[in-house]
Amino acid sequence: MKPIKKILTLAVIGAAGVATFQVGQSLVQDVRFARAEEKVEHARSELRTLGDLSNSYKTISKSMEQSVVHLRVTKTGRGMRQLPQFDDETLRRFFDRDGDGEPDVPEDGVAQASGSGVIMDAGNGEAFIVTNNHVIADASTVEIVLEDGRHITDAKVVGADPKSDLAVVKIQTDRVIKAKWGDSDKLEKGDIILAFGSPFGYVGSMSHGIVSALNRQANVISNSFAYENFIQVDAPINPGNSGGPLVNLAGEVVGINTAIASRSGSFSGIGFAIPSNQAKQVYEALKTSGKIVRGYLGVQIADIKSPPPPLRERIDAIGYEGEDGIFVDGVLRSSPAYNVLKPGDVITEIDGQPVKSTVALRNKIAATGPGQDVKLTIFRNKKTQSVTVKLGEQPDEQSEMAMRNPADLPGNSGIGVTLVTPTADDLEAAGLPADARGALVKQVRPSSLAARAGVRPGDLITRVGDTDIANVEDARKALAAMDLSKGTAIQVANREGERMVTIKQGPNPTRQR
Incomplete structure (x- = not known):
């Protein structure tokens, strides 16, 4: 009897174990299913989000389509006639009548161009469209095609700005919707x-x-x-x-x-x-x-972080250790910055805002406008100080900030300059102010360090390192004390304005040809 009870007991235990195993497996499967169900629901939720994004695209399209226009432009003039693309050598030779290897372009003709624009103002039977200058440049006619199919054939260019590549076109029409500017x-x-x-x-x-x-x-x-x-x-x-x-x-x-x-x-x-x-x-x-008037400072500048190679030594010579800033390489004579900024200054802020690039500074000056005062924080003579400049109006054919490209002159050793204390006649002949003080450069020896640095006859040396120069004696003492191995910054003035050069001993550069 005992063996039977034992067998029954083992059977019950085994059955219980199997049942427990099956229950456990079922629980695992339930958990897995719940997780899978959760993932599917989450994915569907994500799809609904993507659907919302798609709907947003559709909504934006509907909100903009009435404001976007198509421009058809006719340009008349020399070489304007359109020709096929001469990818085929036979066609290229056929149209090459003068034998120069290139297809001939007709001297006179009509070219068709096209572009886009957007209506930014509308009312009282007229609308104003912003587009690119290069779309309408040299146009003889401008036609506007609206979203509803209307053609406006007498569109008028009211103003264009090649410096920003923007233009404004005016049309006489109604039933148009303007777009909104964003930030x-x-x-x-x-x-x-x-x-x-x-x-x-x-x-x-x-x-x-x-x-x-x-x-x-x-x-x-x-x-x-x-x-x-x-x-x-x-x-x-x-x-x-x-x-x-x-x-x-x-x-x-x-x-x-x-x-x-x-x-x-x-x-x-x-x-x-x-x-x-x-x-x-x-x-x-x-x-x-019909035109854009920009503010004008009148300096030659470079980014501290990435200056042209010729400026690197000059920047190193002033002892500025900041990471950001704009190096003033030159100041144009008769400009708003003249007698306020000096070559070798580093502009770090404008109106209390940090300046991190020449682009940012140029845009800020341009946007401020003529007649406005700007406060500049600068680094000069190893000290930080503030100066105020009243901006002028930018000349049509000049940027308010011209990037300097110094001449690459050969030279190897010696300062190589002949200096005099200038007389009134010397200053007048050099185009310098009557009250200017310094040492006037009469001659520059070829293949000298002065020539290599870009010093020219007619330059007035006004500062060597940290020393102001009033006459030849001041210049000789300061030049004699220079450490040529490290380089010394020299400030010079001439009829064009002021600039900074660096005198440094180095190898004789050669030009690659």
Whole structure:
């Protein structure tokens, strides 16, 4: 009997174990299912979020489509007639009548161009459109095509600014809706943006992407004194998009599409747009007066962080240890900065705000306007101080900040200058003020350190290192005390203005040919 009880006991225990195992497995499966169900629900929630984003795109498109326009431009002049692309060698030879290896371009003709724009003001039977200058430059006629199919054939260019590549076009019409400006200063890398326009003539197109970078200089504006401070985007921008709006998720214009970086002429992943805060200022000025008036300081500058190689020694010589700042390499005579700023100064703040790049300083000066005072914090003579400059009006053919490109002159040893204490006649002949003081350079020996540094006859040495120079004797003493191995900054003045050079012993440079 005992063996039977024992067997029954073992059977019960075994059955209980199996039941426990099955219950355990069931619980595990229940947990796994619950987790899977949770993942599916979360994924569906994410899809609803993506659906919300898609709906946002649709809403933005509907809010913008009435404001975006297509421009058809006719340009008449020499070499304007359009020719086919001469990728085919037979065609290339056929049109090469003068035998120079290139197809001949007709002297006179008519070219058709197109671009985009956005209506930023409307009312009282007229509307104002912002676009790119390069879209309407040299135009004989400008036609505007609205979203509803209307063609405005008598559009008028009321103002253009080649330095910013912006222009304003006016049309006489009603039943149009203006877009809203956004704040481009609030943009950050990674923000979603949408680009509107007519790529390759496909009117009413929209693409999307993100902000890839800010404050880009791309050297794409065809003007020697261009203001480039681009928003870089990866939203597809192609020929025909120029002048169209770049829009944020609030449906606000935060940029004007302008250019692409491409070797093929089509989009390659990098597009550039003018920030709305810059575009709005230019737009308002062009709309009101037909031109933009900018503030003017009159200095030659370089970024402390990345100066041209010839300036590196001069910056090192002044003893500035800050990470950010703008090095003043020269001051133009008769400019607002003359007698206020000096070569060798480092500008660290403007109106209490840190200045980290020449682009930021140029834009701030330009935006402030003529007649306004700006307070500059500068580093001079190893001390920080403040100065105030009343800005002038920027000349048409000049930027308020010309980047200096010093001459590359050969030289190897010796100071190599002949100095005199200038007379009144000397100062007049050199184009210097009658009260100027210093040591006047009469001769510069070729292949000398002075020649290599860019010192020229007619320069007036006014400061050597930390020593002010009033005459030849002061100059000789200061020059004799220089440490040529480390280099010494020398301030000179001439009829053009003031600048700073560095005298330093070094190898004889040679030019590559």
